[in-house]
Amino acid sequence: MSKPRLATVWLAGCSGCHMSFLDLDEWLLELAQAVELVYSPIADVKDFPENVDVTLVEGAVANADNLELLHQVRERSKFVVSFGDCAVHGNVSAMRNPLGDPGELVAEAYRDAVTQLHGQLPDPERGVVPALLPRVLAAHEVVHIDAFMPGCPPSAERIRTAVEAILSGDSPELAPELRRFG
Amino acid sequence: MAGVTLMIDGVEVEAPAGESIMQAARRAGINVPGLCQLDGVSVVGACRLCMVEVAGTPRPRPACATTVADAMDVHTDTKELREHRRVLLQMLFAEGQHICAVCVANGACELQTLAAEVGVDHVHFTPPAARLSMDLSHERFGYDPSRCVLCTRCVRACAEVEGAYTWGVAGRGREAHLVADLGQPWGEATSCTSCGKCVSVCPVGALFEKGTSVGERRVERALVSSLTARRQRESAREVLK
Numbered sequence: 001m002s003k004p005r006l007a008t009v010w011l012a013g014c015s016g017c018h019m020s021f022l023d024l025d026e027w028l029l030e031l032a033q034a035v036e037l038v039y040s041p042i043a044d045v046k047d048f049p050e051n052v053d054v055t056l057v058e059g060a061v062a063n064a065d066n067l068e069l070l071h072q073v074r075e076r077s078k079f080v081v082s083f084g085d086c087a088v089h090g091n092v093s094a095m096r097n098p099l100g101d102p103g104e105l106v107a108e109a110y111r112d113a114v115t116q117l118h119g120q121l122p123d124p125e126r127g128v129v130p131a132l133l134p135r136v137l138a139a140h141e142v143v144h145i146d147a148f149m150p151g152c153p154p155s156a157e158r159i160r161t162a163v164e165a166i167l168s169g170d171s172p173e174l175a176p177e178l179r180r181f182g
Numbered sequence: 183m184a185g186v187t188l189m190i191d192g193v194e195v196e197a198p199a200g201e202s203i204m205q206a207a208r209r210a211g212i213n214v215p216g217l218c219q220l221d222g223v224s225v226v227g228a229c230r231l232c233m234v235e236v237a238g239t240p241r242p243r244p245a246c247a248t249t250v251a252d253a254m255d256v257h258t259d260t261k262e263l264r265e266h267r268r269v270l271l272q273m274l275f276a277e278g279q280h281i282c283a284v285c286v287a288n289g290a291c292e293l294q295t296l297a298a299e300v301g302v303d304h305v306h307f308t309p310p311a312a313r314l315s316m317d318l319s320h321e322r323f324g325y326d327p328s329r330c331v332l333c334t335r336c337v338r339a340c341a342e343v344e345g346a347y348t349w350g351v352a353g354r355g356r357e358a359h360l361v362a363d364l365g366q367p368w369g370e371a372t373s374c375t376s377c378g379k380c381v382s383v384c385p386v387g388a389l390f391e392k393g394t395s396v397g398e399r400r401v402e403r404a405l406v407s408s409l410t411a412r413r414q415r416e417s418a419r420e421v422l423k
Contacts, residue, residue, distance in 0.1 A: 088303065089305050091283055095281060098312050138305075140304055141308075145304075148304045173301075176298045180295070181282040
């Protein structure tokens with residue numbers, strides 16, 4: 001039997017969840033034996049591949065790129081996990097939502113802030129900076145999510161427990177002490 | 183005092199007449215989830231998280247506000263009740279801006295703990311678009327209405343234990359919010375004694391001590407309960423004299 005194909009993606013988040021993933025230390029060696037890591041910010045793969053078994057999604061959906069990638073993830077993965085509070089409910093990434101128009105936020109960050117000496121708005125024609133969505137979304141507001149792993153970030157223990165359960169086909173529902181937000 | 187015998191989750195429990203189902207259950211080691219209930223202040227039954235099923239009654243009843251009766255058959259943890267609590271908690275989350283990662287109460291928050299216990303690992307409802315502005319006019323404390331769950335523990339502790347009657351609730355439904363005195367900024371509320379009891383009983387991070395940062399809130403929520411218990415013991419002693 002071939003190894004399960006695992007992917008992790010990084011949408012709008014701080015990468016803290018992936019840092020916590022790396023905190024699994026020597027268990028990562030075991031995981032590397034057990035799965036094939038086919039896409040991840042820690043692997044140099046350009047395009048999200050087909051036929052993925054499990055994908056961990058870190059981060060909320062804040063811009064057009066996030067949206068496109070998450071749809072791709074859903075189409076090409078059997079089991080999708082909201083990995084950490086930003087994917088689960090927006091968290092810090094969604095703190096801009098109450099501030100309203102993202103256009104004003106971009107102008108403030110790129111052009112108007114006092115620290116911007118030669119500020120200019122990103123050129124939408126060049127497509128370097130993806131357009132912000134009107135509202136930052138949790139992953140389950142965009143696509144169906146099969147399991148949720150709260151935490152900011154989820155601890156290494158929590159990640160291991162969830163990933164082990166998912167890979168062995170057990171219920172991915174975490175115990176109360178392992179499913180706290182924050 | 184006359185006692186009654188009832189069944190809670192299949193366990194026979196003896197309780198003094200007049201006790202609430204919640205109190206009786208706790209003595210029997212059965213924890214009924216709750217948010218607004220606080221030992222030492224009056225019962226309001228506002229949060230509806232402690233709803234339990236009582237055989238022979240058509241609707242669930244709040245365990246904190248329902249008195250025990252002889253031969254009562256109570257169930258605190260059915261499939262329906264668990265689902266009801268999950269929906270209620272999600273609504274509480276969606277009513278405000280509850281971002282544990284940046285909250286002063288992270289790790290010491292009863293809403294956060296309840297979500298984990300009851301099994302809310304994501305929220306189906308969309309939070310409100312606007313964030314309400316904080317009241318930071320008080321010298322020592324702050325109030326963030328976006329984190330308030332309107333349990334009214336602070337209102338009751340302020341009135342019943344401190345006797346200051348500073349806090350009240352104004353508005354209805356989604357507009358409901360805390361007001362100090364007649365709606366002036368907290369710092370200008372002349373009735374406030376700055377005792378901090380409201381802050382100590384807040385189950386979330388809505389009332390907080392200024393200068394405390396993320397996860398730094400370590401309040402003694404039993405303060406008000408132990409004060410009341412001590413007062414009751416004192417007055418019982420007075421009566422005996």
